[in-house]
Amino acid sequence: MWWVRFFALRLVRLVLTLLVASFIIFCALELAPGSPLAALSGGRTLSPEAVAALTARYNLDDPFIVRYVTWLGGVFQGDLGVSIGKRQDVSEIILGRALTSVTLVLMASIIIIVIGITLGIASGLRDRSSNLVTLAATAVMAAIPAFVGATLLLMVFSATLGWFPALGTGDGSFTDLVWHLILPAVALSIASIAVVARVTRAAIREELGTEHVQTAVSRGIPYPAIVRRHVVRNAGISIVTVSGLTIASLIAVAAVVETAFATNGLGSYLVQAAASKDIAMVQGISLVFVTVFVLMNVAIDVIAALLDPRTRAAGAVA
């Protein structure tokens, strides 16, 4: 069975990738100038008890590899270390803030998929004149960094029109959270909408030009049916791939948007932790981000492979 082999290979690569990635993140602590103890404390002077506690917690007296294995074992049990700045478990902090970031990225994903793909299909099926407009618009949108988008949105929708709240995450209820995350989600999606729209448009164009679509047209099959049955389905692989990759990349960009809107999600906290050299915190959040990112990439690969009839025909994908 081709897919057994396919999934097995993919799984092996996934595990290897995560292992090496975790090792690189672990090394951050070792690479930091000065002793690991100094890195963990973020340069603060510690009481002897605190030093002893940290040394014990991170097994700082053990050799490097042993420390990595111990650390990784801890990670598997949900122990990501302790944040010096917050005097709190890293995993606790992450859990406390994850909801905001997950909601933000999900909202942005929905915006990107709905608007990006719709725009792309519409302009792909249209004639040239409207394409020029789409091309120009997407070229500009693709060049708007998330924090510049945030500036524009704040100016128009908060400062001028007063429709949306400017900063923060509201009173703690989920509806208020969503309400506060609308502008951040839009800021996060602007450039991605353009990317998805462009690729979708190009995929549709290419598909429209292929022989079997031309044949279908010449056979007199109704145009909408052709579009539904052939064009969108076959263009689907590249659309899924690019949407997926774009959305996966939002995980990191969210840090920028969260900072711009003073949203207390994981990303903005990662930035604060980096600024204050709270290495354990940075390691914990990076590990979560990289894991999610890698998992999403694998998911995209698998979905694209499932969509592609050639994959099944070939019988094996490495």
Add this chain to the structure above:
Amino acid sequence: MATDDTLLDVRGLTKVFGDRTAVDQVTFELPRGRSLAIVGESGSGKSTLAKMIVGLEAPTSGTIWACGADRSAPATGSRERRVRGRQVQIVFQDPYSSLDRRQTGAQALDEVLRLHHDYGADYRRTRIAELARLVGLDDRQMSVRPKALSGGQRQRIAIARALAAEPRIIILDESVAALDVSIQAQVLNVLMDIRDATGVAYVLISHDLAVVRQISDDIVVMQDGRIVERGTTEQVLDDPQEAYTQLLRASVPEPGWTPSRRQKRSTT
């Protein structure tokens, strides 16, 4: 073993790709002063055989001797490859990828001349002019990029480039197959003139029996990686023993050189 009169001696040559045997126990000799044709339909293993002889593919098993030296395994260093390059050269099929598109014909020849010989700049220029004359190209054609040349002109530069190494053997792997028939005739004439002028021996790979008849003395016929028939050109073409050879022959309208439009080939 190879005698002094044997330029090329191939024994039991086999190449396996995965579960496919592209070349299967091929044995033949190329005596001095004769030209050999290897014919067979697309996919019969001709190019793979050629690539093993010039060291672009490693044989799975078997031996290759050329000009008295063992070259069964591809050369390891550039020096050894240069030595071998002065024995056997190859001209490929596709005129559009046979030249570096950034080099003029003269530059391409100059690069090869510098590689193989210790000529001064003046003498290299003279040699380039000689080689150009040999393949029938003028100064102007030698000093433009390939983009400005026709397919036949490009193949002539590729032939001149092979000649620049002053090899004893040139393998022509479908080298004229992609050309129009009239151009093909011109290039074939050039090839025969070169043989008269330099004494080089050809291994002509083709599925076009008309071309084969014009150039080669002996023929081996390949099918599915094996040699199924061999003999002199007249024997094999005029009185084929194997059904496969008869079939090949039947696909050529008339014996002898017939300038007619041929169908598109898909050999690589």
Add this chain to the structure above:
Amino acid sequence: MTTTMPAPAEAAPAVEPMARSSRSWLRRLGPLGIACAVILGIAVVLAIIGPYLPGLDPESTDLPNAWVGPFQLPGSPLGFDAQGRDLLSRLIFGARTAIVGPLIVLIIAMSLGVTIGMIAAWRRGWLDSFLNFGLDILFGFPGILLAIVAAAVFGGGLWAAAIALSVAYLPFIARVVRNAAAKEGAMEYVAALRVQGVSAWRISVRHILPNISPIIVAQGTILFGYALVDLVAISFLGLGVQPPAADWGVMVNENLIGVLQGYPLPALAAGLVIVTVVVAVNVLGERLLDISEGRR
């Protein structure tokens, strides 16, 4: 039989001019491409000479001037920022880090990426697989994330961010070069040169690399745009170029509060400059890519 040949029957195109004229390049870029090149050119010129222009002062703060608008004080056509510094001066001075930062990324990522890509294209087999696996892992680190981690470990600054981004972009360049070089290496002239005995090194450097250079230049331009966006973002986060240096990302950060207080111009102006340069770089990069792939 004679050695002189009749004139070839097929029509050969007219002789190509020896050097590809720069005019044909301009024509293929088109008016839009040229406009983009000019915008990028202006940014580069300002990055070089900006700090030597007379009358500019990006750093002295004058708090009473904070948020003063355009043309209200002599010598300040764009007005002042949150700390009363001259906005135009800061925008012009900001061109330097905006250009130099991506340039560092480009030089590091390109030199490593091209080397790795070329090696991978030549040496199939385990080395290729190994490089592919290594690149796969790097794919797992989004550029901004890697830069944030680098800032945490080594401290903020342009260099740490630029080196981190170089590492993050390495896989893209290496893949593009690998694929282009593999395609070029499959050409019959490369096999012919191998048979001649030309060394792999010489074939790579003298034949394959020049032939794929248009693709490399185009990808480099596109990479420049990405690097610019990521670097200003990192500076915006406070982890890249450090205040009070004039950097477009830093400027948006410093003046964001003005957007909510009714003084949007300083933040907006910096943002607009970023978008303009990035659009120019992206469009130029796509043009070059189209040209290199023969679509124009």
